[in-house]
Amino acid sequence: MSVLRFAGAKILNAAITLLVALLLISGIFAVYTVTELRGRLAEEYVLALRQLEVQYRNNPELLEEKSRQLYENLMERYGLTGNFVQDVATWTVKLIKSNITFDFGVTQYSYIGGTNVIGDILLLAMKNTAILFLTATLITFAIGIILGFQMARKPGSIFDRGLSVFGMISWSFPTWWVAIIMILIFSFYLRLFPAQAQYVYFELSKLPPDLPLFEKIVEQAKIWLKYMTMPVMTIVLVSFGGASYLIRNIVLGILQEDFVTAARARGLPERRVIYGHVLRTSSPPIVTYLALSIVGAFGGAIITEAVFGWPGMGLVYWIAIQQSDAKVLVASTWVLTVFFILTILILDFIYSLLDPRVRTGAT
Structure with missing residues (x-):
């Protein structure tokens, strides 16, 4: 298969996947939004109706008319027609348009960054999540590749068995539980790091504006390191054993291939x-695991970020769930879906460069 046909097929698959995801996300959140709006309308209608009943209890005809007007006004305010299917279809079209244009509007709730523009909130949250989880993921894989190759070179050794057991045990630990233990040790007992990271931007804002550029960069790096060291340590501690064990199994299987035996027979070091x-x-399966881990990192970890108070995507998602903010939920889900699909597309092209058999195998 030629490079152009391979690229065209992959791009078409990604476009179809995006279209299906767009329809599903918009439809699901349209149902959620209409249900939420109908619930709010009913609650507000009941409260207002009680006041009308007290005010017009001696005039049933006027009470009925005022009740009807109240219901119609509420329906108009909430943008509902009374027909559930029609309302869902209307909201699905609205969400599709906003998702395609990435114009998510504003939210009435308070999030990070001091803004109510959903796009700005998500950009800031993704940047913060990237700073934390991308750093932790790269450190985890750097350690995992080094240890994994060493384990594969000496299978069955004490080092291999010990790290394999540690990897399985550490991988089974809930990250939030390890995070709480780290906070107890390093924040409350040793007092080395702050327990919560939501004050990082407040501390950054206190830096003098007239600092020289290099000194300003150094001071900002110190502040970021102070707040992110403990979360990074937690993620790496939980993850590096499992990553080492995975890479060890990948490399161990390849070491048994005939071309490795032939290379050793030729006397290569x-x-x-x-x-x-x-x-x-x-490298292809390792790159796949790394890429998917990085994509997952941009989604953040809801509980982990909530425990540390890290102002990222996980914390934004958690706040949106608590406040039933459908706008932020659908925007976050759509942005992460697009990012995930584009990463898979890029990964396919990287695969084809690392292993040309991927292109020929698709014919």
Whole structure:
């Protein structure tokens, strides 16, 4: 299959997937929005009706007319028609338009950054999540690749067995539980790091505006490191054992291939065999795992960010769920879906460069 046909097929698949995701997300949240609006309308109608009943209790005809006017006004204010299917269809079209244009409007609730523009909230939250989880993911994989290759070179050794057991145990720990333990140790007992990170922008805002550029960058880096060190330590501690074990299994399977045996038979140094042949062959699944972990990182971890008070996507999602803010929920879901699908598309092209058999195998 030619490169152009391969690229065209992958882009078409991604476009179809995006279209299906757009319809599903818009439809699901349209049902949620209409149901939420109908519930609010009913609650407000009942409260207002009680006042009308007291005011017009001696005039039933006028009470009936005022009640009808009240209901019609509420329906108009909430943008409902009374027909559930029609309302859902109307909201689905609205959400499709807003998702396509990435114009999500504003929210009435308070989030991070001191703004109510949903797009600005999500950009700031994604940046904060990237700072935290991207850093933790890269550190995890750097450690995982080094340890995983060492484990694969000496399978069955004490080092291999010990780290494998540690990886399975650490991977089973809930991140939020480890986060609470880290807060108790490093914040309350040792008092080395702050327990909550929501004050990071407040501390950044206190920096003198006339600082030289280099000094300003250094001071900002110190503040970020102070607030993100403990969350990064928590994520890496929970994740690096599992990443090492996964990479160990990938590399161990490749070490048993015939081309590795042939390379060793030719007298090539073990270092060249490992890093010249095995690393290239094992790179596609490792890159896949890394890319998907990075994409997942942009989604944040709702409970982890809530525990540390980290102002990222997870915390925004948690606040939106608590406040039943459908606008922010649908915007967050759509942005992360687009990002995920585009990452998979880019990953397919990287795959084709690392292993040309991917293109020929698709014919």
